[in-house]
Amino acid sequence: MDPHEWGLSTTAIHAGRKHNGTRSVTTPIFQTSVFELKENAEGAEFAAAVEPPQFYTRWGNPNFSEVQAVVASLEKAERALITSSGMSAFATVFETFLKPGDHVVAPAAIYLGTEQLLRRWETQKGLRITWVQNTLDAAEWEAAVTDGTRLIFAETPSNPTLSITDLAMVADLGRRRGVRTVADNTFATPIFTRPVELGIDLSVSSATKYLGGHSDLVAGVIAGSEADIAACWGTTKITGPTVDPFSAWLLHRGLKTLCLRVRRAADNAQSLAAWLLWQSQVVRVDYPGNREHPGHAVAARQMTGGFGAMLSFELAGGLAAGQRFCEALSVITRAVSLGGVESLIQHPASMSHLRTPPEVKARLGISDGLLRFSVGIEDEADLKADLEAGFQAAGLAR
Missing domain, CATH: 3.40.640.10 (Type I PLP-dependent aspartate aminotransferase-like (Major domain))
Structure with missing residues (x-):
């Protein structure tokens, strides 16, 4: 062949x-x-x-x-x-x-x-x-x-x-x-x-x-x-x-396991992004696999088989809520970088972009409540339960 x-x-x-x-x-x-x-x-x-x-x-x-x-x-x-x-x-x-x-x-x-x-x-x-x-x-x-x-x-x-x-x-x-x-x-x-x-x-x-x-x-x-x-x-x-x-x-x-890993992670991300849209504690969700995303049509044309495993979402509670949310997680790891088998999350406003001028953060779309979420290959139910715990700790429980 x-x-x-x-x-x-x-x-x-x-x-x-x-x-x-x-x-x-x-x-x-x-x-x-x-x-x-x-x-x-x-x-x-x-x-x-x-x-x-x-x-x-x-x-x-x-x-x-x-x-x-x-x-x-x-x-x-x-x-x-x-x-x-x-x-x-x-x-x-x-x-x-x-x-x-x-x-x-x-x-x-x-x-x-x-x-x-x-x-x-x-x-x-x-x-x-x-x-x-x-x-x-x-x-x-x-x-x-x-x-x-x-x-x-x-x-x-x-x-x-x-x-x-x-x-x-x-x-x-x-x-x-x-x-x-x-x-x-x-x-x-x-x-x-x-x-x-x-x-x-x-x-x-x-x-x-x-x-x-x-x-x-x-x-x-x-x-x-x-x-x-x-x-x-x-x-x-x-x-x-x-x-x-x-x-x-x-x-x-x-x-050697790239296809298996990223497809499983992307499936998790697609499901979680749709779920997050329905959470009252979330102001916005950025994921090209969501039809509401402004770039969805282009992404659907040039991305084959999935939309990737990265997403970001903004909490209603701003800076303090973002910090508390990350600190309450036990399955999702608070860390920089992305793309591993484990789910990673970071709060740019208090971590990577803490010293970034406000006008630059505004240009980049980084709000005080924004969280960047690298979705891993864990069981989806466990990731959802962990996110629910984060909402509760951030004082955003329903």
Whole structure:
């Protein structure tokens, strides 16, 4: 059977096995910084190659090669590259394809770390940025692009308010205007959205989240064309955001159950998002799988098989209620990050965005009562009971 015809689960389990180089069913951990060269000519050959897997681990490693083959297959991309974190993946893309003074178009509400990276470039390298307020407005995206635009960045669903961007529209805009397009696919994962298939040039994710799936590693991935990924590898070879082989091995292990995990978590999220809409203690629910979500129609078109496992909801009681709610939970864990098998929740107003200026929080859609909820694969009834306990502790019981 042609591997290109495999389903997503088969791909996640079997893609890349040719990179193993042994008869072990599970790939060994190549915990080494350097590999023996059989002859001098081999050293010269590897030194001139793009990402040789058995030369020097900053350049490549068999554990990296195998993971990258799986991610590229899942993303329907020509090639993929693994890095030491999601942020190092984004930094690599920006360092590779942007120069001082270039212009970038990006959503006004994106992951705080990505925004901080762009603003750092804005301050230090004169990067010019146009921030798109309404990501569903094609005209606003179109108007933001200038002759000096070098990169269009999208994040869908966005962090933390789950806004949606039409990736096919952004890809078409980029092609027409000759601008490279990049999408953060962390929340959706390639199980639900494959940006490259929709015409986006580069799909970037924090592999720390769903791809790893067990809250035990930190890594990032970039997927795209052979030429673009080779260019990104050239940057990493110099800057050195190298993941360690054990983390790459953990990531490969996590990818084998990706389909099962994210689909179960998304089923939980879909059910809980619908249930939360009926709770009098909840002011709003942000989940693209709800028909009331403004981006639902676009999400239904570009997300296949589910709407992801992230949601956010706003409590009626504001800041104090949000804090009390989180402190009362026993099944759902209060923590940053997302995408593990366990459910995680955080209260941005008193945690990640405590020191964020009010006007910035308003732009990001972060109210005092907003909770970001990474739904895990626990039993749905137990998650509902835990949320009920949170409502009670927050003084919001019916």
